[in-house]
Amino acid sequence: MKIVRISDDALARALGADELAAAFAARGHTVYRTSSWGMHWLEPLVEIDGMGFGPATLADVEPILAGTSSTAIGEIIEHPFIARQQRLTFARAGQTRPTSLEDYEATGGWAGLARARKIGPERTIEDVLQSGLRGRGGAGFPAGIKWQTVAKTPGPQKYVVCNADEGDSGTFADRMVMEGDPYQLIEGMAIAAHAVGASQGYIYCRSEYPDAIRKLTEALRLCAHVIAPFRCEVRVGAGAYVCGEETSLLNSLEGKRGEVRAKPPLPAIQGLFGRPTVVNNVLTLAAVPHILAEGGAAHYQTLGLGRSKGTMPIQLAGNIKHGGLFETAFGISLRELIHDVGGGTASGRPVKAVQVGGPLGAYLHPDQFDIRFDYEEYTAADALIGHAGITVFDDSADMGGMARFAMEFCAAESCGKCTPCRIGAVRGVEIIDRIRAGGRPADAVERLPVMHNAPKTGRLPEQDIALLTDLCETMKFGSLCALGGFTPYPVMSALKNWPEDFLPGRDGAADNLLDRNEA
């Protein structure tokens, strides 16, 4: 009888991993439900004695056991997709059972927490500072400085809050950590709590991740004695994208509308219930146990490029042949990621655009693919790393439509607190619609003789493009948070790189416009 390893990650389960596991178990084999290796195009992936088979269906069960399956991919650990990665946060991916304390301890678990307790809070923060770890949620703020601020701020109660409201399309690394290696995240939170003097933690997880909620709850129950006196609890979001913004997340945790708060005061000084609070992303906290392990900080800061230190779990998504989780040191180029690692598009058509950083990230043109993964390099190119999700589009994509969707999404998800985002996004959709319709004629009111200052010729697409640019400027600089502030990135990058997608049949439309005016 064999030991068969099949992932119980939500993605594998969505593709039939449970049925597959049951089929192996029914034949008398021992099935270990592990985390996912992150090779999503091969899920459900079956592993027997280190050899992989995928994507496997029920019909493949017998051939796999007989050794004649055409789904064989050879030794998993030597697969090029795995071999060329540098995995720290995802070091256990594919190899351990997510909620098994035994597996976690056997793979170096809790070593970081033990060392942090030994060296004390101050040196723990020094280690995080030395590692150069920056917030993985998107803003890239140095984690150690945030911790230091919380540690130095007096308060009767402090909190550690994990931002697990991973709402960005094209990102799933948080989900994979929570489902695949929950103890690592919990250990990171316990270390943070120890460093800043917090006694209570909350993991704010989005409601769209039922598997992650279940596993985290289970893991927290099993390891309560290990992290004590620190206590931690999972709180479930309620479908509001904006709650991924830290201040709106805090309001939501407090039981309020998830409206953004103006900063200052910083959450580090007045956060949850007005108390000093560390708010970090899942990936930031999950990177901490490695950094706190013996020699971890020094190792971490040798990796990466410039001021972007360490590794980044990059998520290859959308129309890509080899999609999945690819963790590597900062500095890798987009071309390498998409073509060498990702194998180009899944549809086999040419790549047209790549959105990096989720719905608020810029669309990059293939001409820009030499850009290297680094916070500063992306900022210089008017783009974002964000949460390191990469969504690939082939040449059938309509970028004008995607720009419109960015505005539509912002309008749907705006918390409503600030005007540029709440109203700007709605006007943005309307302007893009007008541009794509080829402008509009003067309306009844504009044509009234008393409206001396109103243009009588209607509006040309060029004028609306100028208006859209102006609106984007206002949203970028006038919004309270990144939702309104960054929506201009996808819109303006699409407009700049693919202007033809905004003006379908433009000449004809403009002629019509003039005709209508004369009529």
Place this chain on the structure above:
Amino acid sequence: MSSKPDRIAAILADHRGREGPLLPILHDVQAEFGCVDAEAEALIAHDLNLSRADVHGVVSFYHDFHASADPRPEVQICRAEACKARGVEALMDTATRAAGERVRLHTVYCLGLCSAGPAARVGDRLHARLDADSLARVIENA
């Protein structure tokens, strides 16, 4: 079956003493009744010493809470960027036809299966790598 106020009182008692209990309470009420209606809002507000307007403001803010129950099964379909890049928009006509009046289709933005879209969710069950046929089957079986 105990009365609605009794059941809500039981939920409220479960969360007594928690910090910021409103969202967990609303989740439980939504799960139990399929909605958080005016009656529930008033009971929750009274218990937490809030105004009904405060509670209503929270209920109406979040997509997961509904003012009235819909007995139809719900199929969530992701139509965010990554699923669009993998062609979900081309499946929407089929999905709408398969759903008819019987099933409620609900657009969500991201189920976290972005490398294997188009994706859908029915209850806690996820489906990925959908094409027109498999999506129609998911909807018919909902």
